[in-house]
Amino acid sequence: VVRSKAPPASLHRDEEASAIELSMDVRTEAPWTVLDVAGELDLSTAPQLRKQVIRMADEGARRVALDFTRVDFIDSSGLGAIVASLKHLRELGGELALIAPEGSSLSKLVALTGLGGSFSIYAGSGDLPAG
């Protein structure tokens, strides 16, 4: 397992007002590049996630897993960033997996919005498909 601290996202106009930082760490669990996310995902922090996934894709990652185990809160703005990340990776021929334990904020929101069929969600990184 290779770990590295994700560099801070460059400040664009929609991020300048973002006082609350998401904590994001990148690790490799071949064939997956896993982004550990910690904090709360809302309209203020969601752009940081979207930019980080784009950065990872730019650096060549195609199978990306977002680990939401340590995300305490997510709303529809956060879900929008996940959908944007999914679309971006698919356009590049890649795929996006989500790691979220049952009962987590993300699992609840996905169930509420009926988007369960849109995502591949796993309870832990050990459940990610190896093939």
Add this chain to the structure above:
Amino acid sequence: VDPRSSPTLTVPADPTLAITVRVFAAAAARRLGLDADSIDDLRLAASELFASAVEAGFGEFEIGIEGSADQWRLVASRAGDLDRAPDGVPFRRRDLLTSLFGPFEVLPDGRVIISGTSTA
């Protein structure tokens, strides 16, 4: 502190204050004695209503949670257009809030009133 008092929070519609709105909603819900699931639901509702207000470009947002654990009421002013889908997602905030709480009121002056009961 009288748990039936009805504190309100008025904040500029600045994205960085979303967490403040959620902390307020959770604290107000906890004070009323709501159970953990209801507190989570109200935290999500507060975040969605605030995000909607920010997206609408309104200068100020106001939210209050009042009543009791048995019968509570969330009132939000200047919460924007709940029929608009948030960026990138194929659902409306109105539908999300209805999934959480059932039907709710939007008054002609734009105030949103969500009522509920707790099973706690």
